[in-house]
Amino acid sequence: MPELPEVEVICQGLRPHLTNRIITAISCSGKSLRYPVPHAAMNDILCGQTIRTVRRRAKYLLIATEDDTLAIIHLGMTGNLGIFPHSAPVKVHDHVRWLLDNGLELRLNDTRRFGAVWLLPPEQARDRENGFFGNTGPEPFGRLCTPAHFMTLAQRRKQPVKSFLMDSRVVAGIGNIYANEILMAAGIHPLRQACALEEDNWQRIITLTRQILTRAIACGGSTISDFINASGESGYFQVNFTVYGRKGQPCHQCGSPIEKIQIGGRASYFCPGCQKG
DNA sequence: CAAGTTACCTGACGGC
DNA sequence: TGCCGTCAGGTAACTT
Structure with missing residues (x-):
């Protein structure tokens, strides 16, 4: 959920x-x-x-x-x-x-x-931003979420960019599903080292993150009206998944079968045709 | 310090 | 039908 x-x-x-x-x-x-x-x-x-x-x-x-x-x-x-x-x-x-x-x-x-x-x-x-949220990264929609911010934190990080994006100290709120979807939209392989990305890669990631999260919120928004009886439906953004949960199914862009691998113990999906190193 | 692994907990699902 | 292993949208404490 x-x-x-x-x-x-x-x-x-x-x-x-x-x-x-x-x-x-x-x-x-x-x-x-x-x-x-x-x-x-x-x-x-x-x-x-x-x-x-x-x-x-x-x-x-x-x-x-x-x-x-x-x-x-x-x-x-x-x-x-x-x-x-x-x-x-x-x-x-x-x-x-x-x-x-x-x-x-x-x-x-x-x-x-x-x-x-x-x-x-x-x-x-x-004082929550210094205390409780002292180690939490900026909101994806906030003005502190910039390519420079990512580049600074990624300097010595050789970990896969997917794990980096899911690190709450780097940026807030990106979980497993959206890390997969964002990297697919950006055409970036999830195993690529975070420190290897350049400014325009990060700009693309930021723009697509905002676009994907905004669309997902809009999809979920339709179910909130009957919150009183139903306990919050899960919305219908999942019909828009391009890679998550689509192992073996053809990519909507290039037709290649979507692959599934483990990264940091989490299920990771990507299109071998669209997502390059 | 960075990055990988494990633990926390319950339930759904597939294989046998 | 039932048993067993595997997996699941997150986080943080471990270990290496």
């Missing part, structure tokens, strides 16, 4: 439901996610507070309350957030629930429990 576009879609879908609502109760499954869920702290601090903003940074969802406390939610591999009536049956992997003052509930469902929830006090929340 959760790639940058999906987190953005979830963020946009939740915003109107959460903004200016009061959190009235917190329930947890008791199971730990990647880290223990701060159940007691959420009870003590969040209950009774009004939600002010709902934003995204990298693949994290940021929910700020009236006193500037910040709840940060990461969805891991299988996490999902949805708005449900309080009376709706609780599902197996619903681990965190925030009851709101209108009878609806925010629910975090996460089968594999690779997700996480943090609660930052106001001071840490304000």
Whole structure:
């Protein structure tokens, strides 16, 4: 589920439901996610507070309350957030629930429990770019995401460009699917060394990253309207995949069969005809 | 320091 | 039908 576009879609879908609502109760499954869920702290601090903003940074969802406390939610591999009536049956992997003052509930469902929830006090929340996100790279859409930025970080990096693009310290939010798709669009082989790319390669990668992520967000956006009953559908950008999951199928550009290899332990797809070194 | 590997956890799927 | 191995959109702690 959760790639940058999906987190953005979830963020946009939740915003109107959460903004200016009061959190009235917190329930947890008791199971730990990647880290223990701060159940007691959420009870003590969040209950009774009004939600002010709902934003995204990298693949994290940021929910700020009236006193500037910040709840940060990461969805891991299988996490999902949805708005449900309080009376709706609780599902197996619903681990965190925030009851709101209108009878609806925010629910975090996460089968594999690779997700996480943090609660930052106001001071840490304000300083999050130096603290919590101190090692997180720029947003792909931000003005700090430039060819110069990539070239500086890539100087001594001989690792495959695909792994480099997926490194959250380099640039935020690019996961396995989009790294594959971006490199295909750019015509760059995923195993090419990061330090070997030149300025125009990076410019192309940046432009295509923005284009692909924007399109993916637009595709996912169509499902957010029925968030209340369905728990966030996954959108339909997958019909636009050019390489991901297409092992052996013909490339839409040149007809070569798409190849699948392992890079850094992750499934990596590329077109041997279109993506050169 | 860079880069590769493993661990975390559950469920779906294919082969036998 | 059932058992087993493999794989999965992420991150971070390890090891080399």
